[in-house]
Amino acid sequence: MKLASTPAVLALALACAGTAFAAPLRDPFLRPALARPAPAPAPEAASAPPRLRALVLGGAQSLANIDGNVLAAGERHADYTVLRIDARGALIERGGRTLLLTMQDKDKDKDTP
Numbered sequence: 009m010k011l012a013s014t015p016a017v018l019a020l021a022l023a024c025a026g027t028a029f030a031a032p033l034r035d036p037f038l039r040p041a042l043a044r045p046a047p048a049p050a051p052e053a054a055s056a057p058p059r060l061r062a063l064v065l066g067g068a069q070s071l072a073n074i075d076g077n078v079l080a081a082g083e084r085h086a087d088y089t090v091l092r093i094d095a096r097g098a099l100i101e102r103g104g105r106t107l108l109l110t111m112q113d114k115d116k117d118k119d120t121p
Contacts, residue, residue: 058088060098060109072098074109 062073070093071078079090079098092099097110 057107058086058100058109060111063095063098063111065093065094067094070094072109074098074100 039113058074060072060074061076064073072089072090072093073079074085074090074106077085079085081090081093083090084088087101088102091101091106092097097108099106099108101107
């Protein structure tokens, strides 16, 4: 069995090397491109206000369950800030407008199917 000549092997190696390096090399240490940020949500002018589900009255430590989140006065949820929690309900504020959430509001939702 005769071995291929050195120039033929060298030519074959160069031809293969040229096709292997035709694509640009990927830098393994390069950080992936950041995903595009999600589009800003449309203003919700007619969205339903948050629902008051429960109140725990304890003076300055009173808590309100608003849409499943237990919040104290001064805490925020869904762009709303809880201003006050008392026996009447939870007073919340959003964009300069205040809204009093009461437990009676919770019962109104049960009547609608």
